[in-house]
Amino acid sequence: MFTGIVEELGEIVGVEPSDGSVTLTVRGPLVTQDAVHGASIAVNGVCLTVVDAKDETFTADVIKETLDKSGLGALAPGSKVNLERPVRLSDRLGGHLVQGHVDGVGEIISREPGERWDVVTVSLPSDLARYVVDKGSITVDGISLTVVEAKADRFSVALIPTTLALTTLGHKKPGDPVNLEVDVVAKYVERMLGDRR
Known part of the structure; x- marks a missing residue:
């Protein structure tokens, strides 16, 4: 379980394809400080299992299912990635509950720069629209963000200077893919209400 509060902007230093899967090597000095074989680290919101960690890098295997349902397949050496270690039970929950299970891939539609923040609009797969609401979490x-405006095929978020400086969203341009995970609480509520009918 994660919070969506990015700890570090890491970098892909290796991509090794093998039979439809990929082994990623990621540089992240902070998140590798206590990383061991079997640990979890979220890479652009995808929970990956550490295979090996050394010299401020870690490797993780990414299977075809994950490549098909996330934007990790588009990563190449030099790509910047958001990194977060799992939350500990004693930690404050600064963002919202994030599983690291990507629900779909959106695309940056537009950026509206402001003096202190940017408003970014992202396309929204139709099967996820029912889980995204104004002022809800996504x-x-x-990155844990608050939705400014939700529509049937898109949503917008406002990015503060810290988010712009310390995450990939400070560098993404229209047309770039982004991994999306909707609020898991909304999915459970829908399931419970559906079972009552």
């Missing part, structure tokens, strides 16, 4: 590339 995870974009692993």
Whole structure:
């Protein structure tokens, strides 16, 4: 479980394809400080299992299912990625509950720069629209954000200077893909209400 509060802007340093899967090597000095084989680290919002960690890098295997349902397949050496270690039970929950299970991939539609923040509009797969509401939570590339406005095929978020400086969303341009995870609480509520009918 994660919070969507990015700890570090890491970098892809290796991509090794193999039979439809990929082994990623990621540089992240902060998140590798206590990383061991089997640990979880979210990479752009996708929970990955550490295979090996050394010299401020870690490797993780990414299977075809994950490549098909996330934007990780588009990563190449030099790509910047948002990194977060799992939340500990003693930690404050600064963002919202994030599982690291991507629900779909959106695309940056537009950016409206402001003096202190940017408003970014992201396309929304139709099957996810029912879970996204104005002032609700959504995870974009692993970042916990508040929805400014939700529509049937898109939503907008306002990015503060810290988010712009310390995450991939400060660098993404229209046309770039982003991983989306909707609020898991909304999915459970829908399931419970559906079972009562």
